[in-house]
Amino acid sequence: xxxxxxxxxxxxxxxxxxxxxxxxxxxxxxxxxxxxxxxxxxxxxxxxxxxxxxxxxxxxxxxxxxxxxxxxxxxxxxxxxxxxxxxxxxxxxxxxxxxxxxxxxxxxxxxxxxxxxxxxxxxxxxxxxxxxxxxxxxxxxxxxxxxxxxxxxxxxxxxxxxxxxxxxxxxxxxxxxxxxxxxxxxxxxxxxxxxxxxxxxxxxxxxxxxxxxxxxxxxxxxxxxxxxxxxxxxxxxxxxxxxxxxxxxxxxxxxxxxxxxxxxxxxxxxxxxxxxxxxxxxxxxxxxxxxxxxxxxxxxxxxxxxxxxxxxxxxxxxxxxxxxxxxxxxxxxxxxxxxxxxxxxxxxxxxxxxxxxxxxxxxxxxxxxxxxxxxxxxxxxxxxxxxxxxxxxxxxxxxxxxxxxxxxxxxxxxxxxxxxxxxxxxxxxxxxxxxxxxxxxxxxxxxxxxxxxxxxxxxxxxxxxxxxxxxxxxx
Numbered sequence: 001x002x003x004x005x006x007x008x009x010x011x012x013x014x015x016x017x018x019x020x021x022x023x024x025x026x027x028x029x030x031x032x033x034x035x036x037x038x039x040x041x042x043x044x045x046x047x048x049x050x051x052x053x054x055x056x057x058x059x060x061x062x063x064x065x066x067x068x069x070x071x072x073x074x075x076x077x078x079x080x081x082x083x084x085x086x087x088x089x090x091x092x093x094x095x096x097x098x099x100x101x102x103x104x105x106x107x108x109x110x111x112x113x114x115x116x117x118x119x120x121x122x123x124x125x126x127x128x129x130x131x132x133x134x135x136x137x138x139x140x141x142x143x144x145x146x147x148x149x150x151x152x153x154x155x156x157x158x159x160x161x162x163x164x165x166x167x168x169x170x171x172x173x174x175x176x177x178x179x180x181x182x183x184x185x186x187x188x189x190x191x192x193x194x195x196x197x198x199x200x201x202x203x204x205x206x207x208x209x210x211x212x213x214x215x216x217x218x219x220x221x222x223x224x225x226x227x228x229x230x231x232x233x234x235x236x237x238x239x240x241x242x243x244x245x246x247x248x249x250x251x252x253x254x255x256x257x258x259x260x261x262x263x264x265x266x267x268x269x270x271x272x273x274x275x276x277x278x279x280x281x282x283x284x285x286x287x288x289x290x291x292x293x294x295x296x297x298x299x300x301x302x303x304x305x306x307x308x309x310x311x312x313x314x315x316x317x318x319x320x321x322x323x324x325x326x327x328x329x330x331x332x333x334x335x336x337x338x339x340x341x342x343x344x345x346x347x348x349x350x351x352x353x354x355x356x357x358x359x360x361x362x363x364x365x366x367x368x369x370x371x372x373x374x375x376x377x378x379x380x381x382x383x384x385x386x387x388x389x390x391x392x393x394x395x396x397x398x399x400x401x402x403x404x405x406x407x408x409x410x411x412x413x414x415x416x417x418x419x420x421x422x423x424x425x426x427x428x429x430x431x432x433x434x435x436x437x438x439x440x441x442x443x444x445x446x447x448x449x450x451x452x453x454x455x456x457x458x459x460x461x462x463x464x465x466x467x468x469x470x471x472x473x474x475x
Contacts, residue, residue: 004034005180011197054198070114073193106158112442113162140168142221153179167466252408255401259414272306296390304350334383407449
C-alpha cells in the first residue's frame with residue numbers, strides 16, 4: 001500500500017526506494033493519519049542531482065516572471081485555505097482558526113517573495129578613471145537545503161521557499177515528518193503556478209541522516225534552518241566545515257516586562273491569549289513574565305482565571321481554545337518542567353497536570369513563587385506554562401531577562417514613553433513588541449540575537465540570504 005505522504009521530486013510524488021515509512025499521528029486523538037515515506041540516501045542524492053539540473057532552468061526564468069509565478073502560487077494557497085488548514089490541524093493539533101491564519105500567512109510570504117523578485121537590482125559604481133565603472137551584481141547562491149520544524153510547519157517552510165525561489169535558487173526542503181501534508185501543499189501550489197519541477201523538492205527521512213547528507217553534498221550552497229539551539233549549533237558547525245552560508249532562526253525564551261502603570265487584569269487577559277496560542281509552541285511565545293510587584297498579585301490571579309477558563313480539546317472542534325501538544329515528547333518535557341518548579345517550591349495557580357484523555361494534552365498552567373533556580377526559567381518551555389515573577393528593581397530584572405543564551409524576542413507593557421524606550425533599548429533580542437502580541441509578518445525582517453539565530457528572514461531583505469555578490473570592474 002502506498003504512503004499517504006510521499007517524497008516530492010521533479011514534480012512527482014514518489015515512495016522511498018527502500019520502502020521505509022513512519023506513521024503520522026493526530027495529536028488530538030493519537031490515531032494514525034497515514035504514513036510518510038522516508039527517503040533513502042539514494043533518494044536524497046537523486047533530489048540533489050535533480051535540483052542541480054533545475055537550478056539553471058529556474059535561474060533562466062526572468063525575475064519578473066519568477067515573481068509572477070510566486071504570486072500565482074500565493075493565490076492557489078489562498079484558494080485552498082480550508083482544505084490545507086484542516087490538514088494542518090489534523091497533523092499538528094492547533095485550533096482550526098489558527099491553522100487558517102497560518103495558511104494565509106504562508107501565502108503572504110510566498111506573495112512577498114514574488115514581489116521582491118521583481119525588485120532585484122544591481123548597482124553601478126563610477127570608476128576612478130574616465131570610462132571605468134564597477135557593476136555590483138546579485139546572483140542566486142545556488143541549491144538551498146531548507147530544514148523546517150513542526151510547530152508552524154507551513155509558514156516557516158513558506159518563508160524559505162519564498163526567499164530562495166524568488167532569488168532564482170533551487171531548493172530542497174526537509175520538513176518534520178510529523179507535519180508533512182501542509183508543506184507538500186506549499187510545494188504543489190508552487191508547481192501548479194509554474195515553478196520549474198526540478199527546482200524544488202520536499203523530502204522526508206531520518207532528520208540527522210538527511211541533514212548530514214544535504215550539508216555534506218558539494219551541490220548544496222546554502223543551509224537554512226529553523227529549530228532548537230542545540231540542533232542549530234550542530235548544523236551550523238557542520239556547514240562551517242564546508243564553508244557554506246547558513247541562516248538560523250533558533251529557540252527563544254521571551255521575557256515579558258509588565259509595568260505598574262498598566263491595567264493588570266486587561267494585560268493578563270491579552271498575554272494569556274498570546275501565551276496559550278498554539279498551546280505555547282511558538283519560538284516567539286511570551287514565556288517569562290516579569291511583573292512589577294505592586295500589580296503582580298492581581299495580574300497572576302486574572303492570568304490564572306483565564307487559563308482555567310480555556311477549553312482544551314481537538315482543534316477541529318469550534319469550541320476549542322487550546323489544542324493538544326504536538327507529540328508525547330512535548331507533554332513529557334512540560335511535565336518535567338512543572339514538576340521541577342513545584343518540587344523547588346513554586347505554587348501552581350492554574351493547571352499543572354496532563355489531562356486524562358486520548359491525545360497529547362496538558363492543562364494551561366500558571367506558576368507563581370517560582371525560585372530562580374527552577375529549570376523553567378532557564379530552558380525554553382515550548383508549551384502552555386507561564387511563570388510569573390514579581391520585580392521591584394528594574395536593573396536586576398533586566399539582568400535576569402537578558403541573562404540567558406536566548407535572544408529572539410521580548411515584550412514590554414507600559415504606557416510611559418520614556419520607560420518604553422529605555423526597556424526596548426535594554427532588552428537583548430531581535431524583536432520587541434510593545435503593548436501587543438508578536439508575530440512575524442513578511443514585510444519586516446526577523447531574526448534572533450545571541451544563540452537564537454544567525455541572519456534574518458522576511459522584509460525587503462528576504463532575498464539577501466539566498467544571493468551572492470559579484471564585483472565586475474569594467475575599463
